[in-house]
Amino acid sequence: MKTIELSRRQFLKGTGALIVSFNLFPPASDLFAQATPGGEPDPTQLDSWIAVSQDGAVTVFTSKVELGTGIETALAQIAAEELSVQLSKIKVDMGDTSKTIDQATTSGSRTIERAGPQVRQAAAAARKELLRLASEKLGAPANQLTVREGVVSVTGNPYKRVSYGQLIGGKRFNVAIQAEGKGNDLKLAQDVKAKDPKDYQIVGKPVPRFDLPPKTTGELVYIQDVRIPSMLHGRVVRPPVINTAPVSIDENSIKQIPSIVKIVREEKFLGVVGKTEWAAIQAAQTLKVTWDKPVTKLPANTDELYAYLRNTKSFTTLKGVDKGNPTTALTKAKKQYEATFRWPFQMHGMIGPSCAVADVRGDKATIWSGCQGPFRTRASVAGLLKIPETNVRVIYHEASGSYGRMSNDDGAEDAALLSRAVGAPVRVQWSRQDEHGWEPKGPAQTQVLKAGVDDEGKIVAWEFTDYSLPWTVSSITTLLASEQIGIKSKTPGSGNGNQGGGEIYAFENSKIIAEEVPWLQSEPFPLRTSNLRAPGQLSRCFASETLLNEIAADLGVDPVEFRLRYLTGDKRGTEILKAAADKARWQKRSSPAGNSSGTTATGRGVAMTRRTGGYAAAVADVEVNKSTGKVAVRRVTLAHDCGLIVNPDGVKNQVEGNIIQGVSRALLEEVAFDGHGVTSLD
Amino acid sequence: MAQISLRVNGKTQTVAAEPDTPLLYVLRDDLQLNGPKFGCGLGQCGSCTVIIDGNAIRSCQMEVKAVGSRAVTTLEGLGNVKKMHPIQKAFVDEQALQCGYCINGMIMATKALLDKNPKPTDAQIKEALAGNLCRCGTHTRILRAVKRASGQKV
Numbered sequence: 001m002k003t004i005e006l007s008r009r010q011f012l013k014g015t016g017a018l019i020v021s022f023n024l025f026p027p028a029s030d031l032f033a034q035a036t037p038g039g040e041p042d043p044t045q046l047d048s049w050i051a052v053s054q055d056g057a058v059t060v061f062t063s064k065v066e067l068g069t070g071i072e073t074a075l076a077q078i079a080a081e082e083l084s085v086q087l088s089k090i091k092v093d094m095g096d097t098s099k100t101i102d103q104a105t106t107s108g109s110r111t112i113e114r115a116g117p118q119v120r121q122a123a124a125a126a127r128k129e130l131l132r133l134a135s136e137k138l139g140a141p142a143n144q145l146t147v148r149e150g151v152v153s154v155t156g157n158p159y160k161r162v163s164y165g166q167l168i169g170g171k172r173f174n175v176a177i178q179a180e181g182k183g184n185d186l187k188l189a190q191d192v193k194a195k196d197p198k199d200y201q202i203v204g205k206p207v208p209r210f211d212l213p214p215k216t217t218g219e220l221v222y223i224q225d226v227r228i229p230s231m232l233h234g235r236v237v238r239p240p241v242i243n244t245a246p247v248s249i250d251e252n253s254i255k256q257i258p259s260i261v262k263i264v265r266e267e268k269f270l271g272v273v274g275k276t277e278w279a280a281i282q283a284a285q286t287l288k289v290t291w292d293k294p295v296t297k298l299p300a301n302t303d304e305l306y307a308y309l310r311n312t313k314s315f316t317t318l319k320g321v322d323k324g325n326p327t328t329a330l331t332k333a334k335k336q337y338e339a340t341f342r343w344p345f346q347m348h349g350m351i352g353p354s355c356a357v358a359d360v361r362g363d364k365a366t367i368w369s370g371c372q373g374p375f376r377t378r379a380s381v382a383g384l385l386k387i388p389e390t391n392v393r394v395i396y397h398e399a400s401g402s403y404g405r406m407s408n409d410d411g412a413e414d415a416a417l418l419s420r421a422v423g424a425p426v427r428v429q430w431s432r433q434d435e436h437g438w439e440p441k442g443p444a445q446t447q448v449l450k451a452g453v454d455d456e457g458k459i460v461a462w463e464f465t466d467y468s469l470p471w472t473v474s475s476i477t478t479l480l481a482s483e484q485i486g487i488k489s490k491t492p493g494s495g496n497g498n499q500g501g502g503e504i505y506a507f508e509n510s511k512i513i514a515e516e517v518p519w520l521q522s523e524p525f526p527l528r529t530s531n532l533r534a535p536g537q538l539s540r541c542f543a544s545e546t547l548l549n550e551i552a553a554d555l556g557v558d559p560v561e562f563r564l565r566y567l568t569g570d571k572r573g574t575e576i577l578k579a580a581a582d583k584a585r586w587q588k589r590s591s592p593a594g595n596s597s598g599t600t601a602t603g604r605g606v607a608m609t610r611r612t613g614g615y616a617a618a619v620a621d622v623e624v625n626k627s628t629g630k631v632a633v634r635r636v637t638l639a640h641d642c643g644l645i646v647n648p649d650g651v652k653n654q655v656e657g658n659i660i661q662g663v664s665r666a667l668l669e670e671v672a673f674d675g676h677g678v679t680s681l682d
Numbered sequence: 683m684a685q686i687s688l689r690v691n692g693k694t695q696t697v698a699a700e701p702d703t704p705l706l707y708v709l710r711d712d713l714q715l716n717g718p719k720f721g722c723g724l725g726q727c728g729s730c731t732v733i734i735d736g737n738a739i740r741s742c743q744m745e746v747k748a749v750g751s752r753a754v755t756t757l758e759g760l761g762n763v764k765k766m767h768p769i770q771k772a773f774v775d776e777q778a779l780q781c782g783y784c785i786n787g788m789i790m791a792t793k794a795l796l797d798k799n800p801k802p803t804d805a806q807i808k809e810a811l812a813g814n815l816c817r818c819g820t821h822t823r824i825l826r827a828v829k830r831a832s833g834q835k836v
Contacts, residue, residue: 067781068783215779216773218715220782221716224716224720258700276711277711279700350783351722351783351784351817353721399783401817432721432724653823656819657819660819
């Protein structure tokens with residue numbers, strides 16, 4: 001061992017280079033941050049994606065962002081795998097619009113599926129170039145080189161070696177790569193062959209997440225923790241009821257509060273800026289404002305709401321399945337079933353509310369944002385301030401979860417308006433009441449289902465109609481502050497999706513549609529709507545799976561067995577359902593179980609769904625208190641097929657969290673409202 | 683503004699603040715301690731938790747003038763990434779967080795619990811952490827982390 005150590009040292013001496021060094025050089029991301037001042041990184045340049053510093057540390061640049069789901073670590077695993085470097089050598093520089101390419105928002109639980117191949121191919125292109133450089137340096141053809149932990153050596157001659165840091169450290173690759181398409185569909189370096197997944201050493205291994213240690217010590221800088229020199233604190237003053245504007249403002253009402261800088265009013269937007277956060281909070285709470293009378297009124301209760309959903313003409317119909325003729329088949333069916341389901345408004349419920357910092361100087365702006373889509377926020381702020389998008393730089397810091405909430409960063413717009421008004425950097429944080437009252441809610445939905453069964457107990461007709469409010473807040477509409485200063489949405493919004501209505505089942509006659517019902521949005525009002533985790537699908541899946549379970553029970557058939565009859569030809573669907581049933585030690589029988597004595601009834605439920613490329617099937621063991629009706633979920637067994645798994649413990653953490661959040665949403669969560677707005681404010 | 687002396691994480695510091703400012707804003711904005719987080723400002727979520735006199739306290743609900751000479755401990759007072767407190771390490775070992783926004787409160791409430799009850803039962807842990815909200819759904823992992831931190835079988 002000692003001899004080898006010496007030899008290695010002598011070799012290194014000979015090359016006059018350091019192979020290992022710690023923190024001797026600034027990270028490559030800092031070196032290159034200055035490389036694109038005001039300019040747009042070019043997707044066809046390898047340097048836009050990967051940088052290697054002199055100590056061999058690798059920085060991956062991506063506009064996908066860590067929202068708490070672990071993608072930072074998973075993307076790093078993918079890059080480490082392709083480059084054959086230690087995972088600890090990888091840093092992921094996320095979500096700075098001046099340093100990254102627009103890969104579209106981080107959404108849909110699809111970052112690994114969409115950005116994973118982009119990072120993989122960029123890393124594979126970097127490896128290819130590094131091998132080319134090493135081949136020149138070592139005088140051996142690339143096919144005789146092997147890479148281990150960022151060091152390239154000649155196969156069979158381990159003393160002929162050179163590290164990535166020595167080859168390119170601190171320098172630009174200046175290599176062009178193929179880049180076709182945009183955003184999620186961007187295809188990178190398709191001509192470069194990546195590793196065969198069967199050779200993976202790092203991808204597929206459970207690793208601790210990068211972001212967790214500094215989160216447990218207070219060292220991770222969340223968006224709420226960003227402080228800029230000479231930063232002021234802003235708060236937005238929200239109207240008490242929907243859709244109103246300030247008629248008069250009594251400035252004297254906050255005279256006694258020290259450190260107030262300015263009351264800012266633009267059209268319906270009203271805010272205060274103070275030198276301290278406490279001053280801004282008190283001013284926003286104390287400021288006396290007379291608001292005009294609202295001109296639109298919400299449905300005043302749930303009955304009115306669901307009547308509105310059923311009776312209002314949709315602006316678009318999302319078509320899921322259109323197969324055979326379910327209407328005719330229904331009339332011919334031996335037995336017919338019909339069911340209606342209602343799903344309430346639900347909120348994202350981030351623990352920490354919206355927060356952003358803006359520094360607007362003339363026609364330029366820097367925004368610190370916890371958004372899911374830095375480029376989307378860049379576009380929205382540019383539209384708000386009426387300046388070119390390229391004059392806005394968005395710098396990402398993690399917010400509090402998100403769950404879809406930060407697809408639309410309202411706080412960034414608030415901060416931008418206030419900063420512009422005072423000519424200084426302004427930090428805005430929403431109050432709990434602001435967040436719960438004004439965050440865009442997961443839309444209310446109702447479904448009408450009809451099914452027909454023939455003589456042999458086979459489903460021959462399936463009609464599934466989802467009536468949903470759209471996302472009034474989305475990439476194609478305007479955000480709150482924009483609306484308040486008079487920039488109107490040109491569309492009623494984006495659809496709430498149509499997956500989960502039973503499309504996985506091979507019914508002979510099936511029609512699955514989602515009617516998107518326009519939601520009052522002539523003016524800003526608090527019951528805004530947007531994408532909430534697995535948009536619309538919890539509701540649709542609940543309806544579809546519940547009716548299937550009820551039909552199976554009525555026919556006296558085991559509900560797992562019943563589903564498998566309609567999953568023929570769907571290998572993944574069949575396997576996932578069987579896996580969940582096996583793990584849950586499913587006893588074959590029809591439902592319900594026999595009468596139980598005592599105060600508690602026990603039972604079980606099964607459901608499954610497919611969402612884009614993934615399948616999930618779950619079995620729940622449930623108790624119901626017979627006198628109170630209270631439900632207790634004792635155990636959930638879930639099988640999940642999301643394709644290639646990068647970090648198994650990361651996926652497990654997500655699945656566990658989703659079970660808890662999903663059960664909570666199914667049993668406990670409903671946003672209350674009245675004719676004026678949201679009443680669930682704390 | 684008043685000059686207010688505070689003993690935080692073993693150090694006495696003087697800040698200029700309005701006496702009725704909630705302690706949370708002084709810790710965060712004046713002392714730049716990012717551990718305690720603003721969640722609700724209503725004492726409902728627990729993300730602003732600090733320890734005063736051995737008790738887990740909601741710093742959003744305590745005026746800074748009420749602290750007096752009592753010692754305040756924040757998350758930063760427990761440890762840092764290079765030198766973690768066993769509770770912080772247990773949370774990392776169990777990968778017991780996702781977004782991590784609530785975790786300050788979970789860890790500080792755990793610290794207050796274990797200082798009084800070094801080997802809590804599952805029921806006692808759940809009771810001690812019941813006022814701390816987590817939206818990501820890492821509850822089962824948090825329970826394991828607390829057991830691990832208390833040297834009990836996970």
